[in-house]
Amino acid sequence: MTQKYDNLIGGEWVAGGAYTPNINPSNLADVIGDYTQASAAQLDQAVQAARAAFPAWSTSGIQARADALDKIGSEILARREELGILLAREEGKTKPEGIGEATRAGNIFKFFAGECLRLAGEIVPSVRPGISVEVTREPLGVIGLITPWNFPIAIPAWKIAPALAYGNCVVFKPADLVPGCAWALAEIISRSGIPAGVFNLVMGRGSVIGDPLVNHPGVDGISFTGSQGVGGRIAQQCAANLKKVQLEMGGKNPQVILDDADLAQAVELCVQSAFFSTGQRCTASSRLIVTDGIYTKFVEAVKARMAGLKVGDALQAGIDIGPVSSLSQLEQDLSYVDIGQAEGAVLVAGGQRVTCGTEGFYMAPALLTDTTAGMRINREEVFGPVASIIRVKGYEEALAESNNTPFGLSSGIATTSLKYATHFKRHSQAGMVMVNLPTAGVDYHVPFGGRKGSSYGSREQGRYAQEFFTIVKTAYTLS
Numbered sequence: 001m002t003q004k005y006d007n008l009i010g011g012e013w014v015a016g017g018a019y020t021p022n023i024n025p026s027n028l029a030d031v032i033g034d035y036t037q038a039s040a041a042q043l044d045q046a047v048q049a050a051r052a053a054f055p056a057w058s059t060s061g062i063q064a065r066a067d068a069l070d071k072i073g074s075e076i077l078a079r080r081e082e083l084g085i086l087l088a089r090e091e092g093k094t095k096p097e098g099i100g101e102a103t104r105a106g107n108i109f110k111f112f113a114g115e116c117l118r119l120a121g122e123i124v125p126s127v128r129p130g131i132s133v134e135v136t137r138e139p140l141g142v143i144g145l146i147t148p149w150n151f152p153i154a155i156p157a158w159k160i161a162p163a164l165a166y167g168n169c170v171v172f173k174p175a176d177l178v179p180g181c182a183w184a185l186a187e188i189i190s191r192s193g194i195p196a197g198v199f200n201l202v203m204g205r206g207s208v209i210g211d212p213l214v215n216h217p218g219v220d221g222i223s224f225t226g227s228q229g230v231g232g233r234i235a236q237q238c239a240a241n242l243k244k245v246q247l248e249m250g251g252k253n254p255q256v257i258l259d260d261a262d263l264a265q266a267v268e269l270c271v272q273s274a275f276f277s278t279g280q281r282c283t284a285s286s287r288l289i290v291t292d293g294i295y296t297k298f299v300e301a302v303k304a305r306m307a308g309l310k311v312g313d314a315l316q317a318g319i320d321i322g323p324v325s326s327l328s329q330l331e332q333d334l335s336y337v338d339i340g341q342a343e344g345a346v347l348v349a350g351g352q353r354v355t356c357g358t359e360g361f362y363m364a365p366a367l368l369t370d371t372t373a374g375m376r377i378n379r380e381e382v383f384g385p386v387a388s389i390i391r392v393k394g395y396e397e398a399l400a401e402s403n404n405t406p407f408g409l410s411s412g413i414a415t416t417s418l419k420y421a422t423h424f425k426r427h428s429q430a431g432m433v434m435v436n437l438p439t440a441g442v443d444y445h446v447p448f449g450g451r452k453g454s455s456y457g458s459r460e461q462g463r464y465a466q467e468f469f470t471i472v473k474t475a476y477t478l479s
């Protein structure tokens, strides 16, 4: 008998219409638990509960909010190993990556516990004598949070923590594929002292509860991380309902390697950001843009490093790359390897399904050379351990190529030249730029987000999160 897990609505644990098994992608025989599927009627109840809780919560003392968030953060940090293992088991990140992500989630709650106490306003002189003007920030209202499967605890944390810190109520819909960490987080939040209805968990499919959440008249804003296709639809629905929206979507992140790069360092950061976490990060480097002088040495060194990577069960010690998270994602990854080759790219390493001790969605990371900017493999997000190499003559061409994409989330350059590093930081059309660092793996206390087709709306994380989760009020007083 596997354990059953229910939705949290108005402070009660309630069963949905059916239960879906949460299956370990490293071992398809391992069922983590049965997670309920919320109905559209339950989604409505969750929004009503959040609305009913909003007047008291939005005017509650900031000390109560800070204490609750601090308690949540402390419990996550104390249980980081257990939560990291759950994450690795349901999503397929390696155990150290899972523990790292759980730690990040705990730190995010701790950070926003402090932010509760730092939401300052302004007092501004009026242009009219005898009047004073105050500019303050108030909670936005009831917020719908929709999160993806690739960061099952950190992304929920970086949306839930600021939403609650700034006095909002939440209806949280995690990705259907990974409800385990979401449920564990909801259970921790339910014991933190936050009043019933302030935070609600509804698990289930986007097709059943996603649209009703986005279109619900009782929801004031939507924060979404996921694919560009879904994000675009959510933006249209929010515009039609005049609702505030924040979207984090895909990436096709470039990593430039110049002739003067430290070769060992460049290889390591490329392998890390292209293939670790099985390449399932919107910040992953999928386009390695390499200048002529270092090209041959670089390709050989990356191939050698890839030959040493161990693919296998996410919970096993010594594994570098866990499984792909689902069969449909594995099929997509493999199909892009075929598409790339059909377009003329040369597969120089990996790119096949591999078998390990247990039945799972394992794939050897793929490296494609001889690729050009117009190929689909260089324009569309794969979201797997698939990287392609674009050969260029020098820095100017590398910069142009790195910006030649409909996306703009993160970008990187490997160089020992201050001149090129400085120029790239200024001219790379990305929200986050890395010098001699992987494009993936960011801090939790500074803004996160991109440009062009990668992001829409204001930034997430750090104090910049207040832009989305609060609304500005300007008050005039005659003295």
Ligand code: UN1
Pocket: 148, 150, 151, 155, 225, 248, 280, 281, 282, 283, 439, 440, 441, 442
């Ligand atoms: C990171 O690279 O540290 O979905 C975070 C994603 C991003 C998070 C990446 N929103 O991959």
